[in-house]
Amino acid sequence: MLLHPVLVLDKTYYPVAVFSHKKAFLLELLGKCEVLEHYTSVFLSSPTAKFPAPLTIRIPVLLRHWQTGAPTRRAVFIRDNFTCGYCGKVVKDGEATIDHIIPKSKGGSWSWENLITSCSTCNQRKGGKTPKEAGMPLLFKPKRPSSFQIDLNRWRSKFNREFLGALSRFGVRWDEEIG
Numbered sequence: 778m779l780l781h782p783v784l785v786l787d788k789t790y791y792p793v794a795v796f797s798h799k800k801a802f803l804l805e806l807l808g809k810c811e812v813l814e815h816y817t818s819v820f821l822s823s824p825t826a827k828f829p830a831p832l833t834i835r836i837p838v839l840l841r842h843w844q845t846g847a848p849t850r851r852a853v854f855i856r857d858n859f860t861c862g863y864c865g866k867v868v869k870d871g872e873a874t875i876d877h878i879i880p881k882s883k884g885g886s887w888s889w890e891n892l893i894t895s896c897s898t899c900n901q902r903k904g905g906k907t908p909k910e911a912g913m914p915l916l917f918k919p920k921r922p923s924s925f926q927i928d929l930n931r932w933r934s935k936f937n938r939e940f941l942g943a944l945s946r947f948g949v950r951w952d953e954e955i956g
């Protein structure tokens with residue numbers, strides 16, 4: 778079944794996550810969220826009835842529960858939209874590598890600020906050097922993303938007109954939130 782994105786707001790109406798419409802509908806059935814808007818083009822059906830899917834929901838928690846933890850390889854790729862930080866090439870899933878900007882051998886840590894997506898060519902060329910030593914400046918400065926940014930990047934291929942409308946109504950400039 779095709780999954781559609783649902784905008785999730787916290788108690789204070791601050792955007793914190795993107796859930797699938799199925800998950801949001803389940804929360805609605807369980808009484809665990811308040812549905813603020815419904816899709817007009819997406820439905821969930823049971824054998825006897827058809828329900829509009831939630832588009833924007835509000836859950837009774839606060840933003841701080843959504844802070845991003847330590848990076849995983851995959852989360853770094855998603856943060857960087859699978860784009861090599863050195864040459865800008867979009868790397869296929871499965872071919873992306875992680876580069877320590879300050880190499881491990883020079884004390885570089887496994888952290889959001891020191892990890893970047895790299896194509897294998899750039900990774901090999903850079904080797905155990907810093908970007909300066911290798912003459913390979915970064916195209917963007919890696920930062921710790923919010924988990925909402927990770928969610929937006931993860932869902933971006935599934936964005937539809939109604940969801941983009943919800944983002945804009947709740948003040949999310951997704952082109953700025955991403956990347």
Ligand SMILES: [Zn+2]
Pocket residue numbers: 861862863864865866895896897898899900
């Ligand atoms: Zn590259």
